[in-house]
Amino acid sequence: MTEPEEIVIPSEPPRHVVMVLLARFRTYLTSLAMLLVAVMMAVAVYRLTSEVRYDDVVNALKDTSWQAIGLAIFFTALSFASLIYYDLNALDYIGRRLPVAPVAVTAFSAYAIGNTAGFGALSGGAIRFRAYSRLGLSPEDIARVIAFVTFAFGLGLLAVSAIAALMTAPRLATITGMDPEWLRAGATAVLIALALLLFLGRNGRRVEIVGIRLRLPDTLTSSRQFLITAFDIAVSATVLYVLLPPTNVGWPSFFAIYAAAIGLGVLSHVPAGLGVFEAVILGALGGQVSVDQLLGSVVLYRMIYHVLPLTIAIISIVFSEARAMAKHPLAREMATVAGRVSPPLLSAFALILGTMLILSSVTPTPDGDLDIISKFLPLPVIEAAHFFSSLLGMALVISSRGLAQRLDGAWWVALVSASCAFVFSFMRALALGEATFLGLFVIALAANGRRFRRPASLLNQVLSLPWIMAILVILAGAATILFLVYRDVDYSQDLWWQFEFFNEAPRSLRALLGITLFSIAAVTFSLLRPAFHHPEPLAQEDLDKAVAILNASDNADANLVRMGDKRVMFSDSGRSFMMFAIQGRSWIALGDPIGDPSERAEMIWRFVENSRGAGGRAVLYQVSPALLSFCADAGLRAFKLGEMAIVDLVHFDLKGGRLAGLRQALNKGRRDGLDFEIIEQADVAAALPELKRVSDSWLAHHNTREKGFSLGVFEESYVSSLPVAVLRKEGEIVAFATIFKTDTLKEGSVDLMRFAPDAPRGAMDFLFVSLLEYLKNAGYSTFNLGMAPLSGMSKREVAPVWDRIGGTLFEHGERFYNFKGLRAFKSKFHPHWQPRYMAVSGGTGVVLALMDVTLLISGGVRGVVGK
Structure with a gap:
């Protein structure tokens, strides 16, 4: 690491106490509201069906013709076929092309789950993340796909509902009891707003709404998506319409009612809108259709439109496991997604x-079935089975x-x-x-x-x-x-x-x-249940075991385990480990698992489960993009922290104009009388007094204190376990950096970097250039310059709120931390930048997790508020 990499959160302006409480208890309030909505809808359905008897509903189900059921299945197939085009249109919008077959499997599965479990953006989004990440899409692209399909459905539902309401206002007024003019006015206002949005987004223009910049789809994409949404809602409404008994409610009026019921069900966040959808349909059509027949139709609709697609999806993954299917490349690709x-x-x-x-279990068994069973089984057996x-x-x-x-x-x-x-x-x-x-x-x-x-x-x-x-x-x-x-x-x-x-x-x-x-x-x-005890601190034999594993790995930063301030979790095979620390309720793992790559997924799962078992919050800090799919599988939500600067040593060359500034820094250091030297680990103990003098003077000059966790501290046992690069002037050490490396010669890095106040200006540039040339000559492939916090945050229109906050801090947070200066220093070496993330279990705890990480790195509250 090249600089302290903690993220200091600037103090926020005071907010109203009510807003603070709402933000703090949002999860609880949302869950309570969902429960209250479900109870209210249950009471409404119970009252609306006061004249209905169970036998009447069963008879209504039996009276439904097979022709109507066949038509309902046909229109369900059409609906899900159109839903697949949501994803294809979204991929076209972000400019990515994927094979149609795996996209169809992914979209079908996502909607089969989203329609049933509710929270479509989350439940269906998790499906898309797992599948599309295997098909080569980046997390940012997958987020854009999820955002596109979510907003496309919402805006499309709003548009078609408004059109239907405008066309059938008198009929809807008779059913709902509202004034038809008010219905027309509301529908017209919605259509005007959507038309304005379409006009502003023509040719893919960017607009700014309440401070958020959006790139709207071009006119062709918007028109195509509107037709897809309109077709989807129309055929899904027809699924229920063909199951209804003969009625004088026309299809256009029913379409408007259905769209309203779907919209309210989505807004309620109740899984599948259960109860909300039924209450709206019963309330709107109860006076036009026999309630028992209406209930029977809704039950069949649920079975055909929700349960049947999910069943088909399950059948498809069963067949995908068959070895015969894996013989064909297309089938093998579909089986991987499945x-x-x-x-x-x-x-x-x-x-x-x-x-x-x-x-x-709370509904009666048909008498005919009981007649047959009673001839073979005694009553206690039937009671127990029930x-x-x-x-x-x-x-x-x-x-x-x-x-x-x-x-x-x-x-x-x-x-x-x-x-x-x-x-x-x-x-x-x-x-x-x-x-x-x-x-x-x-x-x-x-x-x-x-x-x-x-x-x-x-x-x-x-x-x-x-x-x-x-x-x-x-x-x-x-x-x-x-x-x-x-x-x-x-x-x-x-x-x-x-x-x-x-x-x-x-x-x-x-x-x-x-x-x-x-x-x-x-x-x-x-x-x-009783909480589990926290794991024991790191023992010397475990430290020796971890060091042996890291020496055989490619991750130089894993040398931070030598600090001994972190706990270590080993894999069952003993070939891998994760290092972590506990701060408050947060169990914070540093970096990717070290060791056997095939054990990474299991290591993450074990860490998440151990933290949950102790009542804690799992946090993976500074993880690479390679771990994101495993994090998603474990129920973790990832937030971008910044970008890691990696220098390609194989092609690192001071000749030419590209690195002229570094060549000048090297020549200047030589003119200033600086000598570069590597003190091997076995000889560091003899140089410790001089190194400590430089370190103490650096801390005093910067009026700061030692950090920790993701940064080393000057402790004799730690420093003497690593080789050290030093700069001497007239024989005295004026600057040094501890070196991280492994036996694989894949990557080198540095941790502690200290220089005396009287060191020549530009001494650290000289130290870095000399070290890079030394590692290149020693056969190392890359050099890790460390992370630039909050850099590289997405500025796209669908970027998460976290990225927007991070981008704002990066642009305007120089008062609190030298974000731009740190990236500018690293940029002088022309590295390639790799994103790093923080993955948190339960995305709502990201702020608390980040605060715990900051406290852990800074050594407590005193280290945060002080230097």
């Missing part, structure tokens, strides 16, 4: 199946989180739970459809078992607040359905103890109680 997206797909499928088991099926459903819901993280424990829990539920589906009811889905899920898990090899305990997982809220939403939905189905049954305490073949209400009550108690126990265990 393998990357299989864990989140199986996670979403587990969530659906778990919810299905829970909901089926009760345990509901618990297995909740087990699948909880394990779905671990499946997304590729945990081996979650794989086993899901496999055993689904297998048992498959058997119970025949024992409690002849549920062939349920058994089919469970069987498919078991096969998919077995086929992809090798992808779930993260050695982490599922019991050590801390359920995050959004997952706790999701469990509560499922319980609220189950309770709503229970009360809706058995609204005619008078409650009494005796119901709990009634055990009869054809008395379903008591059985459902006991199942709801069971899953409620199981959920409370799981959440309580997650929140109150």
